[in-house]
Amino acid sequence: MAKELSTRAQDYSQWYNDLVLKGELADYSAVRGCMVIKPYGYALWENMQASLDKMFKDTGHQNAYFPLFVPKSLFEAEEKNAEGFAKECAIVTHYRLKTDPNNKGKLMVDPDAKLEEELIVRPTSEAIIWNTYKTWIQSYRDLPILVNQWANVVRWEMRTRLFLRTAEFLWQEGHTAHATKQEAIAETVQMLDVYADFAENWMAMPVIKGVKTASERFAGAEDTYCIEALMQDGKALQAGTSHFLGQNFAKAFEVKFSDKNNTMDYVWATSWGVSTRLIGGLVMTHSDDEGLVMPPRLAPIQVVIVPIFKGDEQKAILDEKVSGIVASFKAAGIRVKYDNTDHNRPGWKFAEYELKGVPIRIAVGPRDLENNQVELARRDTKEKSAVSMDGLTETVSALLLEIQSNLLNRAKKYRDEHITKVDTWDEFVNVLDAKTGFILAHWDGTPETEEKIKELTKATIRCIPLDNPLEDGKCILTGNASIQRVLFARAY
RNA sequence: CGGGAAGUAGCGCAGUCCGGUAGCGUACCUGGUUUGGGACCAGGUGGUCGCAGGUUCGAAUCCUGUCUUCCCGACCA
Incomplete structure (x- = not known):
């Protein structure tokens, strides 16, 4: 008989869950916050991987693989990075179980098998990778290092949602090392462009490229670039990030190189990643009340x-x-x-x-x-x-190509219709609640105002768009001077 | 982690208040008729009621603990 689906109008969250479950992309598992990606969903991920992997290789990157575990002492080396992720880490403390003498047929953690040093299950791999790069880099001739890894990471999220936020997720993380700041920034921007290209031309999901404000920045980064997409319920989804890490990790892990003049300097770094969250974005961009809608270029079955x-x-x-x-x-x-x-x-x-x-x-x-x-x-x-x-x-x-471009155009039209310029606080709140979507508004540039707006409305600054025109104005909250509009939205 | 809801056959549910050994729809199997938008008839298979304790002659039902999921918050890609 019919598999009943919730409609978007009835219950957007339930509609999304229904599509993922009944469309056989993924299932819940016995593990808190972790999902089983089913063959149909995994085929979609494999298609995404294949396209992205080719783009990474076409831009000069190679794949490698680093350990799942990070010794605590390495993890804490870059202070801001460690602090940022500390609250959501899974930690290995023991390496052995034994049969429980008081409970037949049950196992218990063997107290005699406590690790000397705890291992952190990677929430991201900067620490273990930079600790490795230290041994790879002596001279400017060793640079750049352009490496990507396909991996799983674990972040102990309080509230999980299929694909959008799971405790374990699959992703790729690129980690590059450069001799100069300019080169590292160019790499950061290049990979952002790769992500935007992939989102628009493979996923048919239009995105806005931008830079995060200081408070939304990746822990340990100098600058976080991002692509932001708009879902059908008017909420934004951060679809990918590319970080300029400056010399933070090089300093934390003592990674220096000698340049042509034999002077020593710290290496410049970037990291960039997209995850299985993209599948959630794809679902919420195109699907309708009858089910999933796959863009032809990524569809497991075309x-x-x-x-x-x-x-x-x-x-x-x-x-x-x-x-x-x-x-x-x-x-x-x-x-x-x-x-x-x-x-x-x-x-x-x-x-x-x-x-x-x-x-x-x-x-x-x-x-x-x-x-x-x-x-x-x-x-x-x-x-x-x-x-x-x-x-x-x-x-x-020919029709597959047409469907691909129709999906992009349709999503773009929706997205463009949901970017609203507002100049007053009342307008801001109204648009946020009634029309939803992205809002371009003036902001005085302070973290305090940003925080206050978030508190009052749950809207966050998604990014400062890259091609943003400068324009004098007044902050919608404080009325203080502003030099440009920034992109607000409620977000996943 | 706070508030709310839920877990009984592969899936969706009833039964729980008031304890007596589990039922409906669908799916599945067999046979037949069917096949241009989720077929029909007949006969069948399938569940230690999330898990672990406890109370009781007896527990899906009462009590305690625990795990998982959903929704709303706080946190995050």
């Missing part, structure tokens, strides 16, 4: 073919005909699934693949064979049309 038949004889004819179509699709690089299972009827399959967000559905039955055509349905607009079997691969390839 085209599903549903045969319509009565009896084995018709099925055999269709199988034969469709196998040619499938081969042609595959040759053209199209990810296609032919669902000729007999235990679900066509109507069931239609609903199921809509829920899964497959961009294009092709239905083909005896009637179509007579007319040398198929029925083609697109997920983004729900339009159905009869198209010729001749040139079908080209038709489908």
Whole structure:
């Protein structure tokens, strides 16, 4: 029977959970705050990884892998970084269990197996990586180091949500070392551009590039650049960050190099990352009340073919005909699934693949064979049309591109309609509550005002957009002088 | 971590107040009829009621503890 979904209007949070669970992206697990990523969800992640990984390599980076555990003494070396993450760390204190003498069949932590030094399960890897880089770097000839790792990290969040905030999540973290400040800043900006490119052109999720204010900055960074996306409920999602770390980690870990003139200097650093949170962003950007909507470039299944038949004889004819179509699709690089299972009827399959967000559905039955055509349905607009079997691969390839760009345009239109310039406090509060979305408003530049606004409205400064025009104005809260508008929103 | 809700068959739920050995829908299996938007008929399989203690002749039900999840806050990518 029907898998009932909540609608966005009814209950946005429940709608999101329904899509993730019933669309079979992920499941809850027996572990607090940790989810099981199911094959369909993982296939999506693999497609994201593959695209990003290629972009990293095209910009000169290599993959490596560093340990899951960070000795406490290393973890605390960079003070601000340690402080920032201290409240959400999982810590390994023992290395052995033993059978509990007072409780048959149960295990207990062996008190004799206490570690000399606790190990922190990495919430991020700067510490262990910079401790390693120390041994890799002596001369300017060793620079730059351009390394990325695909890994899992653990942050003991108080409140978790599937993909958006889980205690363990998958991500990539790039960690680079440079001889000059300018080069490190250029790297930070370059990777931000890579993220923005990926978000817009693969995920079809428009983003605003910007710089975080001091209070929203990554712990241990000089500057945090970010991409901010807007979800359908009008809340912002930080989709990726790229940090200019200055010489903070080099100083904390004593990483120096000698330049051409044989003078010693600390190394300049960057780090940048995106996570499985992007999947949550993708879901909330495109999906509708019928289910997920996958952008073709990342969709695990781009085209599903549903045969319509009565009896084995018709099925055999269709199988034969469709196998040619499938081969042609595959040759053209199209990810296609032919669902000729007999235990679900066509109507069931239609609903199921809509829920899964497959961009294009092709239905083909005896009637179509007579007319040398198929029925083609697109997920983004729900339009159905009869198209010729001749040139079908080209038709489908072109339609996938069109759906990809339609999704981006649709999301961009929504996003642009939800960027509002306001000049007064009343307007600010009204827009935040009624219209929602991003708000461009003047701010006096002080952390105190930023904090006060957050307290009063739950809105935060998402970023100072990179291409921000300078413009004299008055802070919406204090009325003090301001030189530019900044981007506010309520956020995930 | 504070406030609220929940955990019973793969999934969605009833039963819990008032203790007596578990039920409905769906899914699944078998057979048949079906198949262009979530099929129908008949017959079946499947649960130590989240977990651990306790009270009792007897616990899904009462008591204590604990784990997980959802929603709203504080914290965060």
